[in-house]
Amino acid sequence: MSGFDERKRGQEGKFAHDQEMEFKVMVRRNKLLGIWVAELLGKTGADADAYAKEVVISDMEEKGDEDVFRKVRGDIDAANVEMSDHRIRRQMEELLSVAREQISAGN
Incomplete structure (x- = not known):
């Protein structure tokens, strides 16, 4: 395998990892x-947990934060x-920072 192919595979792997981490951050922020x-x-209690799950699921409607904002608004x-x-x-912005810190820390 050439050096170019190895770098390409490395970059693809990093991109996939970064995308997965960003997804986890957004799920955590929405929760x-x-x-x-x-x-x-x-x-x-359970009602609050169930509501948090509804908010997480609401983010599947469209790209970006507007679907989540509309839900909670x-x-x-x-x-x-x-x-x-x-x-x-x-x-939402403050909790995004908290979520990034939590995910980075492995929580």
């Missing part, structure tokens, strides 16, 4: 977001909880 919103909605509105779009998006 953390779901737990945060569940608390706002007054859910605890709609649920917050339905529960008549006062929360700005900015606050939700800021929380």
Whole structure:
């Protein structure tokens, strides 16, 4: 195998690993977001865990964060909880950082 082929295979492997890690980070962020919103909605225990799973699943609708945002925004509105779009998006960003740290640490 030539040096070029070895480098190519190495780069493909790194790309696949990076994509897998990013997927794990997003799933973790969405779970953390779901737990945060569940608390706002007054859910605890198994209900909060089930809601967090709903938030994770909502991210499968389309690429990007808008599907997740729409899910939690709609649920917050339905529960008549006062929360700005900015606050939700800021929380999503903060939890993304937390999720990256947790996944990097192997948690």
